[in-house]
Amino acid sequence: MARKVTASTKAGNTAVAWSIGLVISFPVLWTILMSFHSEGDAIRPPLAMLTSPWTFDSYGEVQTRSNYSLHFFNSVVISVGSTVLALIIAIPAAWAMAFVSGRRTKDLLMWMLSTKMMPAVGVLIPMYLGFKALGLLDTLTGLVMLMTLANLPLVVWMLYTYFKEIPGEILEASRMDGASLQSEIIHILTPMALPGIASTLLLNVILAWNEAFWTLQLTSSKAAPLTQFIASYSSPEGLFYAKLSAASTMAIAPILILGWFSQKQLVRGLTFGAVK
Amino acid sequence: MGQIVLKNVSKSFGATTIIANIDLVIEDGEFVVFVGPSGCGKSTLLRLIAGLEDTSGGTIKIDDRDVTGEAPAKRKLAMVFQSYALYPHMTVAKNIAFPLKMAGESQDVIDRKVKAAAATLNLTNYLERRPGQLSGGQRQRVAIGRAIVRQPTAFLFDEPLSNLDAALRGTMRLEISELHQQLKTTMIYVTHDQVEAMTMADKIVVLNAGNIEQVGSPMELYNKPRNLFVAAFIGSPKMNLIDGALASRHGAQTIGIRPEHIQVSKTAGDWKAAVGVAEHLGSDTFIHVQSDVGPLTVRADGELNVHHGDTIYLTPERSKLHRFDANQGAI
Numbered sequence: 146m147a148r149k150v151t152a153s154t155k156a157g158n159t160a161v162a163w164s165i166g167l168v169i170s171f172p173v174l175w176t177i178l179m180s181f182h183s184e185g186d187a188i189r190p191p192l193a194m195l196t197s198p199w200t201f202d203s204y205g206e207v208q209t210r211s212n213y214s215l216h217f218f219n220s221v222v223i224s225v226g227s228t229v230l231a232l233i234i235a236i237p238a239a240w241a242m243a244f245v246s247g248r249r250t251k252d253l254l255m256w257m258l259s260t261k262m263m264p265a266v267g268v269l270i271p272m273y274l275g276f277k278a279l280g281l282l283d284t285l286t287g288l289v290m291l292m293t294l295a296n297l298p299l300v301v302w303m304l305y306t307y308f309k310e311i312p313g314e315i316l317e318a319s320r321m322d323g324a325s326l327q328s329e330i331i332h333i334l335t336p337m338a339l340p341g342i343a344s345t346l347l348l349n350v351i352l353a354w355n356e357a358f359w360t361l362q363l364t365s366s367k368a369a370p371l372t373q374f375i376a377s378y379s380s381p382e383g384l385f386y387a388k389l390s391a392a393s394t395m396a397i398a399p400i401l402i403l404g405w406f407s408q409k410q411l412v413r414g415l416t417f418g419a420v421k
Numbered sequence: 422m423g424q425i426v427l428k429n430v431s432k433s434f435g436a437t438t439i440i441a442n443i444d445l446v447i448e449d450g451e452f453v454v455f456v457g458p459s460g461c462g463k464s465t466l467l468r469l470i471a472g473l474e475d476t477s478g479g480t481i482k483i484d485d486r487d488v489t490g491e492a493p494a495k496r497k498l499a500m501v502f503q504s505y506a507l508y509p510h511m512t513v514a515k516n517i518a519f520p521l522k523m524a525g526e527s528q529d530v531i532d533r534k535v536k537a538a539a540a541t542l543n544l545t546n547y548l549e550r551r552p553g554q555l556s557g558g559q560r561q562r563v564a565i566g567r568a569i570v571r572q573p574t575a576f577l578f579d580e581p582l583s584n585l586d587a588a589l590r591g592t593m594r595l596e597i598s599e600l601h602q603q604l605k606t607t608m609i610y611v612t613h614d615q616v617e618a619m620t621m622a623d624k625i626v627v628l629n630a631g632n633i634e635q636v637g638s639p640m641e642l643y644n645k646p647r648n649l650f651v652a653a654f655i656g657s658p659k660m661n662l663i664d665g666a667l668a669s670r671h672g673a674q675t676i677g678i679r680p681e682h683i684q685v686s687k688t689a690g691d692w693k694a695a696v697g698v699a700e701h702l703g704s705d706t707f708i709h710v711q712s713d714v715g716p717l718t719v720r721a722d723g724e725l726n727v728h729h730g731d732t733i734y735l736t737p738e739r740s741k742l743h744r745f746d747a748n749q750g751a752i
C-alpha cells in the first residue's frame with residue numbers, strides 16, 4: 146500500500162529541503178551577491194549590503210586588471226585536455242580489468258585508488274623539482290599531464306564499474322562476428338557504456354577545473370588557469386572583497402552552467418548499475 | 422566444407438578439469454547436438470571450438486586447418502548465444518550487418534545480404550527497430566540472422582531456446598531444423614533439453630563430467646545406450662532401472678525398461694502395482710506406480726482411466742529390456 150503524504154508533511158519537507166539547500170549553497174550565493182556591490186558596500190553587514198546599490202564595477206575592474214580570456218582558455222585546455230587523455234588511457238585499461246581480469250585485478254584497482262588518498266602536499270617538492278628539471282613549470286603540457294595522471298585512478302575505477310555492467314556475451318558475440326579488439330572497443334563497448342563514459346567525462350572536467358593545489362604551485366602566468374586568476378585577488382592588504390567575488394563568480398560560472406545542464410546525465414551516470 | 426575434428430582436447434581451470442581429453446569428429450553438414458546435465462562441460466566444449474576459451478591441451482581442426490591457437494574471428498564460425506547477445510544500441514539491420522561490416526564488405530553487398538537474411542527469417546518489417554523493441558522469438562531470429570549472413574563454415578548454438586516459452590521453443594526448434602535443411606551447413610547445438618536433442622540432431626554427443634559417454638544418432642542412443650548414464654539420460658520419461666534379484670535373474674547388475682515398453686492391464690500381468698500419480702496428457706498417460714519390483718513410471722498410449730490407489734498389472738516387453746553390468750556398461 147502506498148504511504149499517504151499529507152499536504153502539511155509535504156510543505157514541511159519542502160521547507161527543510163530548501164533550508165538545507167540554502168545553507169549548502171550560501172557561500173556561493175553570497176559570493177555572487179558581493180560581486181555586484183562596491184568594495185565599501187561588500188563588507189557592510191548583510192542587510193545593509195543587500196539594500197545598497199547594485200553595480201557591475203567590480204567585473205569591469207577585474208576585466209581591465211586581468212586577462213580573463215587567457216585564464217579561461219588555460220582552464221579549458223587543462224580540464225578538457227586531461228580528461229580526453231585520461232579517457233584514452235582509461236578505456237582500454239578498464240576494458241582489460243573488467244573483461245580479462247586476473248587474480249590481482251581488484252588489488253591493482255584498490256592500489257590505484259589509494260594514490261588518491263595520499264595528501265598531494267607530500268610530493269610537492271619532488272614534483273616541483275621534476276617539473277623544473279623538465280622545463281614544465283608554468284606550461285599547459287605539464288599541467289595537462291599532471292591532471293591526467295592525478296585523476297586517472299578515479300576515471301579507470303568509474304569506467305571499470307560501468308564496463309562490468311555490460312554482459313560479456315555481447316563482446317564475445319562481436320569477437321565471433323569478426324571484430325578486432327579495436328573494433329570491439331569502438332563499435333560495441335564504447336557506445337554501450339556511453340552514459341557512464343559521459344558522466345566520467347563530466348566529473349573529470351569538473352574536478353580538473355576546480356583543482357587549485359597543483360595549479361597554484363606549478364603555474365604563475367602563461368599557463369595559469371582560473372584558480373590562479375581568483376588567487377591573484379586574494380591579498381592581505383586593501384579592500385578586494387568585491388573584486389575577489391567577481392573573479393570567483395567569473396571562474397565558477399562556466400562549470401556551474403555545465404553542471405546545471407548536465408545534472409541529469411551526471412546523476413544517471415553516477416547511479417548507473419546501482420539499481421538492478 | 423565444415424568438418425570439425427577434435428583430438429585429445431582438454432580444458433582445466435586450475436586443478437579442476439572441465440573437459441578431459443576428448444576426441445570427436447563432426448562431419449561437414451551434420452547437425453550435432455551436445456547434451457548432458459548442468460556442469461557436464463558441453464558449453465565449455467562449444468566455447469573451445471569457437472575459440473572463446475583456450476584449450477589446455479589437444480588440437481582443434483576445421484577443414485583440416487589447425488585452429489587451436491586462432492582467434493574466434495578467424496575460425497569462420499558463427500555463434501548464437503543463450504542470451505541472444507544482440508547489440509542493444511544498433512537497429513536490427515545494423516545488428517545483422519555487423520559481421521559483414523567487420524569483413525569489409527561494400528555497402529551494396531551488406532544491404533543485399535541483410536535484406537535476404539531478413540526475408541528468410543521474417544524480419545523485414547522490423548529492420549529499423551532496436552532489440553529492446555522485439556519479442557524473445559524475434560530477438561532470437563535476429564541472432565540467427567546475424568549468424569547466417571556471414572555464410573560461416575559452421576554454426577554454433579549455445580542453448581539458444583532456453584529463454585523462450587514452451588510454445589515458441591517448439592516453433593523455433595522447427596525453424597532451426599528447416600534452416601539446417603536449407604543451408605546444409607554444419608551446426609553444433611548445445612542443450613540440456615533432450616527433446617531438442619532427439620528431434621533436431623543427426624548425431625548426439627552425450628557428455629558427463631567432461632567426458633563423452635556416447636556418440637550416435639538419436640535412435641542409436643535410445644535403443645542401444647552404451648551405459649547406465651546414457652540410458653537414464655536419454656528418453657522422457659526416464660528409463661526405469663531395477664536392481665537386485667530381478668536383475669540378477671537376467672544376468673545383470675541393473676536392468677532397464679523404458680516406460681513405453683511396459684504393458685498395462687487392469688486384470689493380469691507380471692508385476693502388481695499401486696497407482697500413485699497419473700498424468701493425463703491426452704495423447705499419453707504417464708502413470709507413476711509402486712510395484713512389486715519398486716517404483717516405476719509407465720507410459721500408456723492415449724487416455725487410460727486409472728486413478729490414485731487403483732491396482733494395475735504390468736508386463737515388460739522382454740525384447741526391450743536393457744542389461745547393465747557392475748561397471749554400469751551395457752551388456
